[in-house]
Amino acid sequence: QSVLTQPPSVSAAPGQKVTISCSGSTSNIGNNYVSWYQQLPGTAPKLLIYDNNKRPSGIPDRFSGSKSGTSATLGITGLQTGDEADYYCGTWDSSLSAVVFGGGTKLTVL
Amino acid sequence: QVQLVQSGAEVKKPGASVKVSCKASGYTFTTYYIHWVRQAPGQGLEWMGIINPSGGSTSYAQKLQGSVTMTSDSSTSTVYMELSSLRSEDTAVYYCARGPIAARPPFDCWGQGTLVTVSS
Numbered sequence: 001q002s003v004l005t006q007p008p009s010v011s012a013a014p015g016q017k018v019t020i021s022c023s024g025s026t027s028n029i030g031n032n033y034v035s036w037y038q039q040l041p042g043t044a045p046k047l048l049i050y051d052n053n054k055r056p057s058g059i060p061d062r063f064s065g066s067k068s069g070t071s072a073t074l075g076i077t078g079l080q081t082g083d084e085a086d087y088y089c090g091t092w093d094s095s096l097s098a099v100v101f102g103g104g105t106k107l108t109v110l
Numbered sequence: 111q112v113q114l115v116q117s118g119a120e121v122k123k124p125g126a127s128v129k130v131s132c133k134a135s136g137y138t139f140t141t142y143y144i145h146w147v148r149q150a151p152g153q154g155l156e157w158m159g160i161i162n163p164s165g166g167s168t169s170y171a172q173k174l175q176g177s178v179t180m181t182s183d184s185s186t187s188t189v190y191m192e193l194s195s196l197r198s199e200d201t202a203v204y205y206c207a208r209g210p211i212a213a214r215p216p217f218d219c220w221g222q223g224t225l226v227t228v229s230s
């Protein structure tokens with residue numbers, strides 16, 4: 001059971017937009033920055049979004065992040081088949097003094 | 111370029127220990143923390159702990175206290191994660207990941223992963 005809650009799967013057609021939610025509490029998302037990671041099949045996770053809504057160099061602006069209260073959202077526009085991957089949210093939990101992740105969301109581009 | 115290169119796959123028997131290495135390059139080793147994250151087959155990411163390569167201070171996930179030890183060697187820019195008293199549930203891919211001095215996410219560079227299989 002993950003501390004952060006994500007939907008197990010989402011799907012959309014190529015070219016469309018999808019959002020992935022990440023729900024937590026005041027001890028984690030509510031008072032700490034959220035980051036998002038993309039894990040393509042058989043590879044290590046890759047940083048997509050940090051500090052709630054910032055993109056590292058090289059990440060296209062099709063990827064966006066937002067946070068409101070104790071929830072965060074990853075948005076992906078102009079979906080491509082290459083975006084099929086597992087997506088994880090992560091943050092610091094001040095009560096646990098630990099990094100916590102969501103259970104991951106599998107994106108299928110139909 | 112910034113890189114974290116991990117040691118190769120391991121197969122261990124229950125009750126044994128395993129030590130995985132993570133060699134950093136492309137940046138000043140002591141200016142970033144290193145976290146360890148594991149992923150059991152078909153499962154999500156689980157944070158294991160963190161080490162400050164400058165001085166070697168550590169913080170471990172409560173679940174792993176007493177069974178995990180993280181160390182660093184500044185002379186070779188290498189961090190080590192040792193897990194003892196292995197059980198089948200420890201079968202996973204183990205990743206090292208670089209994080210800022212704030213000792214929390216984001217993790218902007220990850221190692222390629224090391225598969226540890228625990229089987230009799």
